[in-house]
Amino acid sequence: MATSDVAVQSAGSRSDQKKVVNDFSIQVATVNGSGSQSANNVLLRSIFRMGIPVSGKNLFPSNIAGLPTWYTIRASKHGYVARKKEIDFLIAMNPETAKEDVTSLSPGAAVVYDEPLNLQSLRSDLTFYPVPYDKIVATVCPDAKLRKLVKNMIYVGVVAQLLNIDMARVEKEVEKQFAKKERAKQLNLAAIHAGYDYAKASLTKADPFSVEESNQTTGKIIIDGNAAAALGAMFAGVTVVTWYPITPSSSVVEQLIEYLKRYRVTPDGKATFAVVQAEDELAAIGMVLGAGWAGARSMTATSGPGISLMAEFIGLGYYAELPGVIFDIQRVGPSTGLPTRTSQGDILFCATLSHGDTKHVLLLPSSVSECFSMAIEAFDLAEKLQTPVFVLSDLDLGMNNWMSDPFAYPDKPIDRGKVLSKQDLERLGGFARYKDVDGDAIPYRTLPGTDHPAAAYFTRGTGHNEKAQYSERGDDYQNNMERLDRKFETARTLVPKPEIVANGTSKIGVIAYGTTDFAMKESRDQLTNEFDLKTDYLRLRAYPFTREVHEFVAQHERIYVVEQNRDGQMLSLLKLDLAADQVTKLRSVRHYNGLPIDARSVTDDIVSQEGK
Amino acid sequence: MATTPTSTPAPPPSPKTNRIGLQVLDYRGGKTTLCAGCGHNAISERIIDAFYDMGIQPERVMKLSGIGCSSKSPAYFMSRSHSFNSVHGRMPSVATGATLANRSMMGLSVSGDGDSVSIGAGQFVHLMRRNLPLIYIIEDNGVYGLTKGQFSATADVGSTLKTGVINDLPPIDICALAIELGATFVGRSFSGDKRQLHNMIKAAISHKGTVMLDVISPCVTFNDHEGSTKSYKYMKDHEEAIHEVGFVPHFENIDVDYDPGTTTDVRMHDGSHLRLRKLNTDWNPKNRIAAMTALHESNERGEVLTGVLYINTEKPNFVDLLNMTEEPLATLPEKTVRPPKEVLDKVMASLM
Numbered sequence: 035m036a037t038s039d040v041a042v043q044s045a046g047s048r049s050d051q052k053k054v055v056n057d058f059s060i061q062v063a064t065v066n067g068s069g070s071q072s073a074n075n076v077l078l079r080s081i082f083r084m085g086i087p088v089s090g091k092n093l094f095p096s097n098i099a100g101l102p103t104w105y106t107i108r109a110s111k112h113g114y115v116a117r118k119k120e121i122d123f124l125i126a127m128n129p130e131t132a133k134e135d136v137t138s139l140s141p142g143a144a145v146v147y148d149e150p151l152n153l154q155s156l157r158s159d160l161t162f163y164p165v166p167y168d169k170i171v172a173t174v175c176p177d178a179k180l181r182k183l184v185k186n187m188i189y190v191g192v193v194a195q196l197l198n199i200d201m202a203r204v205e206k207e208v209e210k211q212f213a214k215k216e217r218a219k220q221l222n223l224a225a226i227h228a229g230y231d232y233a234k235a236s237l238t239k240a241d242p243f244s245v246e247e248s249n250q251t252t253g254k255i256i257i258d259g260n261a262a263a264a265l266g267a268m269f270a271g272v273t274v275v276t277w278y279p280i281t282p283s284s285s286v287v288e289q290l291i292e293y294l295k296r297y298r299v300t301p302d303g304k305a306t307f308a309v310v311q312a313e314d315e316l317a318a319i320g321m322v323l324g325a326g327w328a329g330a331r332s333m334t335a336t337s338g339p340g341i342s343l344m345a346e347f348i349g350l351g352y353y354a355e356l357p358g359v360i361f362d363i364q365r366v367g368p369s370t371g372l373p374t375r376t377s378q379g380d381i382l383f384c385a386t387l388s389h390g391d392t393k394h395v396l397l398l399p400s401s402v403s404e405c406f407s408m409a410i411e412a413f414d415l416a417e418k419l420q421t422p423v424f425v426l427s428d429l430d431l432g433m434n435n436w437m438s439d440p441f442a443y444p445d446k447p448i449d450r451g452k453v454l455s456k457q458d459l460e461r462l463g464g465f466a467r468y469k470d471v472d473g474d475a476i477p478y479r480t481l482p483g484t485d486h487p488a489a490a491y492f493t494r495g496t497g498h499n500e501k502a503q504y505s506e507r508g509d510d511y512q513n514n515m516e517r518l519d520r521k522f523e524t525a526r527t528l529v530p531k532p533e534i535v536a537n538g539t540s541k542i543g544v545i546a547y548g549t550t551d552f553a554m555k556e557s558r559d560q561l562t563n564e565f566d567l568k569t570d571y572l573r574l575r576a577y578p579f580t581r582e583v584h585e586f587v588a589q590h591e592r593i594y595v596v597e598q599n600r601d602g603q604m605l606s607l608l609k610l611d612l613a614a615d616q617v618t619k620l621r622s623v624r625h626y627n628g629l630p631i632d633a634r635s636v637t638d639d640i641v642s643q644e645g646k
Numbered sequence: 647m648a649t650t651p652t653s654t655p656a657p658p659p660s661p662k663t664n665r666i667g668l669q670v671l672d673y674r675g676g677k678t679t680l681c682a683g684c685g686h687n688a689i690s691e692r693i694i695d696a697f698y699d700m701g702i703q704p705e706r707v708m709k710l711s712g713i714g715c716s717s718k719s720p721a722y723f724m725s726r727s728h729s730f731n732s733v734h735g736r737m738p739s740v741a742t743g744a745t746l747a748n749r750s751m752m753g754l755s756v757s758g759d760g761d762s763v764s765i766g767a768g769q770f771v772h773l774m775r776r777n778l779p780l781i782y783i784i785e786d787n788g789v790y791g792l793t794k795g796q797f798s799a800t801a802d803v804g805s806t807l808k809t810g811v812i813n814d815l816p817p818i819d820i821c822a823l824a825i826e827l828g829a830t831f832v833g834r835s836f837s838g839d840k841r842q843l844h845n846m847i848k849a850a851i852s853h854k855g856t857v858m859l860d861v862i863s864p865c866v867t868f869n870d871h872e873g874s875t876k877s878y879k880y881m882k883d884h885e886e887a888i889h890e891v892g893f894v895p896h897f898e899n900i901d902v903d904y905d906p907g908t909t910t911d912v913r914m915h916d917g918s919h920l921r922l923r924k925l926n927t928d929w930n931p932k933n934r935i936a937a938m939t940a941l942h943e944s945n946e947r948g949e950v951l952t953g954v955l956y957i958n959t960e961k962p963n964f965v966d967l968l969n970m971t972e973e974p975l976a977t978l979p980e981k982t983v984r985p986p987k988e989v990l991d992k993v994m995a996s997l998m
């Protein structure tokens with residue numbers, strides 16, 4: 035029973051609604067730079083530790099402090115981890131956006147808010163929980179300067195009480211996060227308890243949402259995609275890493291540096307790697323290609339604007355056949371665009387980056403575990419195919435925390451491709467750098483330093499013949515370009531195959547890739563359960579498209595290509611690949627407002643195109 | 647014992663070889679396609695002689711260049727070295743990557759004034775700043791030769807194109823820039839000054855840091871006329887050698903006399919000695935500030951100072967700073983570059 039003088043206004047109809055357990059979203063609306071990150075992390079991880087599938091998304095501005103930020107946590111017993119459009123539980127900490135945040139909620143949602151904001155007067159169909167943060171924080175935090183930070187932990191306590199989050203788990207998370215800062219730990223614990231006690235004494239639970247202990251996260255890890263990619267790169271044996279900071283890719287290299295410093299130093303303290311913060315992305319990719327040419331496993335990580343700068347070099351990489359791995363953590367373009375929002379907007383550009391006829395291998399991770407495994411595959415492919423390889427992640431995958439099974443240790447040895455040694459040259463007497471010896475259009479190369487008079491060759495972006503000699507002859511040019519085209523056909527057989535879920539009877543096929551997959555899992559359930567629309571599903575994992583993609587299209591009457599860009603970029607690539615009679619089957623579902631795609635938007639779009 | 651006179655034919659004179667048994671021929675490249683008389687060709691010859699004289703195994707050298715007539719020249723020397731003719735203005739980054747991949751190789755890069763100072767100024771300054779161990783030769787003709795003679799950023803104010811167009815922008819002094827930024831061996835020479843350039847390249851081979859050599863290299867086709875300040879004639883009239891550049895390689899007897907009063911002796915990393923014999927001016931090649939001041943003053947006088955302008959054999963280079971293992975990164979074995987399964991297990995456990 036509420037015993038305080040604080041009025042708890044509730045939507046009467048809601049309290050007798052049936053309980054909603056382990057299936058809701060929480061949104062924390064706050065201000066950039068206010069230090070809410072630790073609080074949100076504690077909330078997310080406590081729910082995770084209770085065995086409930088969760089995902090967390092940080093929606094932040096391109097600014098250091100003072101602009102609105104939203105953090106959403108989704109708990110889903112179904113294991114859905116895509117963004118959920120509707121917010122069930124709002125924690126309104128930002129006076130600037132509070133009104134709009136509350137107005138946009140669906141009826142029945144709950145709002146925890148700072149008492150002086152008086153939000154309860156805005157709507158009568160929500161449950162409101164006022165919290166006098168300033169009063170509470172004054173009791174636990176004597177140091178006025180720290181109050182702004184500590185305040186955040188108060189809502190953790192309030193929410194834990196209201197949603198029934200296990201406090202023992204919360205405490206453990208705080209201890210883990212502040213392991214080396216005893217004073218901060220105590221302060222934060224006190225704030226959480228104060229929030230909890232306040233809620234217990236003064237608020238009456240009137241919304242249907244709560245959590246219950248489950249066992250769905252046993253043995254799982256939580257990691258962001260950029261850390262996963264960094265780990266993959268380390269286990270791929272990367273040796274030269276170059277970068278120029280850009281959101282949302284910076285944390286790939288920042289985290290990679292930490293891993294390398296810890297796990298890739300020789301017993302005598304020497305680095306088995308080189309990391310260079312380059313002067314720009316032109317230099318970053320130049321270093322990657324120079325290093326790849328000289329035999330290192332090299333990589334860079336960037337985002338759209340960096341990719342634009344790299345265009346000329348990528349053409350050189352393609353034409354001179356130089357290995358290198360480029361992680362593109364996509365954000366919203368064109369130009370500077372929405373630098374802290376997500377998209378799949380670089381697909382088409384990367385596929386054919388640079389002037390002239392060029393085609394590039396793209397890997398499309400759609401989970402943190404694929405960020406890890408595809409990082410490893412990317413290095414093998416780059417060296418096997420002797421060409422730049424792109425790994426196209428995005429902000430949503432790269433910068434947010436995701437649950438996953440622990441990553442599997444690579445089961446294949448590193449494949450460094452066709453490199454001739456001194457002994458090979460002694461046996462062969464010489465070699466022609468750009469000759470197709472094996473029929474797979476992949477030539478042999480030598481590395482600088484190979485101790486044989488016939489080892490050297492001249493690498494250039496100008497026209498060249500099989501022997502790597504300068505040539506402006508039309509037939510030399512054409513032969514070489516045709517071989518490169520055949521090499522791309524070889525790539526088709528080497529890249530990861532798509533993942534297909536088919537029941538054999540559906541007329542409708544859906545094709546998606548990357549982070550769109552999260553929404554697709556949920557949307558396909560919605561289509562089946564709510565609209566009786568059975569769909570088959572193909573998740574692309576790479577470009578060029580493998581045989582299975584063509585077969586999948588051929589087997590269905592209608593194909594929906596779902597993606598997060600305005601122009602249907604993957605659809606365009608499919609059109610280039612498919613026969614004319616297949617192209618007409620393609621339909622497009624696109625989402626491009628900067629937020630991660632959600633299942634409901636996909637479902638609604640497909641349903642409407644199906645004329646339902 | 648009966649002696650039968652035998653007449654064996656005189657053996658053919660054995661071809662001249664260097665200290666590792668190679669002939670000059672082993673340092674040659676393809677036939678040049680540059681214009682006859684182009685300064686760049688003379689520089690290629692000096693490179694061949696210097697590497698031959700120093701007995702450098704060609705397989706231990708990587709040649710790097712950008713785009714331009716100058717950047718083509720690596721095709722015309724040392725065919726037994728791997729070579730990378732990259733994109734316009736971006737050779738420094740390629741050279742950086744290659745050097746990091748294999749620190750045991752000697753990097754020899756050739757660029758033009760357009761390639762390094764116009765389009766490539768950004769990468770040029772950062773390479774200098776890093777003091778990457780590399781020889782960086784700019785074949786400086788004040789114009790873009792390959793695109794038929796437009797001004798580059800090293801063209802002097804008031805100099806004219808063949809068409810009569812006057813340059814009204816100040817030149818970038820590459821040497822002053824390189825010294826300012828941290829290159830540790832900065833010299834200027836002239837493609838026509840055989841002896842000086844030859845010795846400077848030999849000293850460059852002995853240095854372990856960025857060697858930036860600005861070599862005035864007249865473009866006979868587009869910038870060798872009256873009104874050009876990068877012509878053969880202009881250089882003949884205005885070159886001002888600051889000292890006589892001598893060089894004693896590490897494998898030769900060092901007891902060649904020199905007078906410390908008139909000659910500065912610099913001991914190089916590999917034990918060779920650079921001997922700079924005073925001419926008209928007092929020049930301390932270890933004094934950056936003085937070097938820059940002198941460069942600015944000479945520019946105002948319209949003189950072209952040549953010689954070793956600055957040298958520092960102590961400053962750590964970029965590879966030293968990265969604390970890399972001695973073995974080239976390129977060829978580290980899998981067991982060194984792929985941590986064991988226990989490491990992955992440990993990381994995974996920390997994320998649970």
Ligand SMILES: Cc1ncc(C[n+]2csc(CCOP(=O)(O)OP(=O)(O)O)c2C)c(N)n1
Nearest residue numbers: 714715716734758759760761789790791792
């Ligand atoms: C991105 C790009 N822009 C323009 C060109 C055209 N281009 C080729 S060489 C060159 C200038 C070369 O001048 P320099 O480096 O001084 O060499 P030189 O020919 O004088 O030896 C230009 C502008 C190019 N190759 N690439």
Ligand code: SF4
Nearest residue numbers: 681684715791865866
């Ligand atoms: S155009 Fe000028 S720079 Fe180019 S090869 Fe001819 S003389 Fe040399």
Ligand SMILES: [Mg+2]
Nearest residue numbers: 758759787789
């Ligand atoms: Mg030039």
